[in-house]
Amino acid sequence: MALVASGTTASPAAPAARGVGPLLRSWRERRRISQLELALRADSSARHISFVETGRSRPSEEMVLRLAEHLEVPVRERNALLVAAGYAPRYRQTPLDDPALGPLREGLERLIRGYEPYPALVVDATYDVVSANRGITMLLEGVPQRLLAPPLNAMRLTLHPEGLAPRIRNLREWRGHLLAQMERQLALHRSAALRELYEEVAAYTVPRGAREAAGQVPYFALPMRIEHDGRVLSFVSSISTFNTPMDVTVAELAIETFVPADPATVEYLHSSWAGESREAGRE
Missing domain, CATH: 3.30.450 (Beta-Lactamase)
Structure with missing residues (x-):
């Protein structure tokens, strides 16, 4: 059987209206990581992570990607985080037959x-x-x-x-x-x-x-x-x-x-x- 374009794709990511903070908090809780542990991994502070999650601080594009990496967020969902934070998606989605x-x-x-x-x-x-x-x-x-x-x-x-x-x-x-x-x-x-x-x-x-x-x-x-x-x-x-x-x-x-x-x-x-x-x- 030869490689062909898939007939099914994953569902669209969560809407940006949710904001990046709740999305990041959701991923952190899924990974069962505390704010302090995530801050240490991402070279940040627990205070800043808390501010990001509650919407009191807007993370930079670099910070969104860094947190996503340490939370092992799938590539498709990293785009969703970037959009929710007000940035353009970083990762393309190229059709398999391209x-x-x-x-x-x-x-x-x-x-x-x-x-x-x-x-x-x-x-x-x-x-x-x-x-x-x-x-x-x-x-x-x-x-x-x-x-x-x-x-x-x-x-x-x-x-x-x-x-x-x-x-x-x-x-x-x-x-x-x-x-x-x-x-x-x-x-x-x-x-x-x-x-x-x-x-x-x-x-x-x-x-x-x-x-x-x-x-x-x-x-x-x-x-x-x-x-x-x-x-x-x-x-x-x-x-x-x-x-x-x-x-x-x-x-x-x-x-x-x-x-x-x-x-x-x-x-x-x-x-x-x-x-x-x-x-x-x-x-």
Whole structure:
């Protein structure tokens, strides 16, 4: 699957009418940091932080960005803080299909193709799939076509009763992991689209007969154990994001790779890949 522009974006940031003070206080409280601790981190004073939060002092643009950095505020929300303080947004939001992001798209494509035969994909802030390799395509075999219509959504494909869910042998555990992951994101992002997706997938019923596979072995992390072609494959998920992004679109991309969690999965994927390569050579 090639990189494509995402069909969903995060919701607009909070209106500037709220003022930057309450927004900064909200972020500080989310991080469970005192005014004094934030002041020490940002080379300021607790008095000044208090004045900023109550609206008695207008922070400079540099101070807004410094506080946002120490509070680990997402890039999209940093723009919201700047606007609320009366400044222009600092970070652009470039469409993924813009020529300026051509090198990024090409790099991501090479990265996930190079990971084959293991599954890998790229998703945006609401888990819409913008690129996936053939390892992912293999796992999606048998999923109804209506669930594969763009924009594909990784959470919906995984947890829908007609998607991958019936084939995930440890569905209750894996579902709990995914929902908890979304809950952590919702605590950091004011995204109506993400909230809507969470409510949708959390309401899906767990298919009857969902069970744990027999003959489990110890794992170094919670695996996704999924049936494919009469076998149970085990994967551990790893998610990567970009360091110090300067663009909202780039900041909200995530690369998810699935690491085989046992030797049997490694052997099966490599043998299947070799078989496909031989078939392709005969054509």
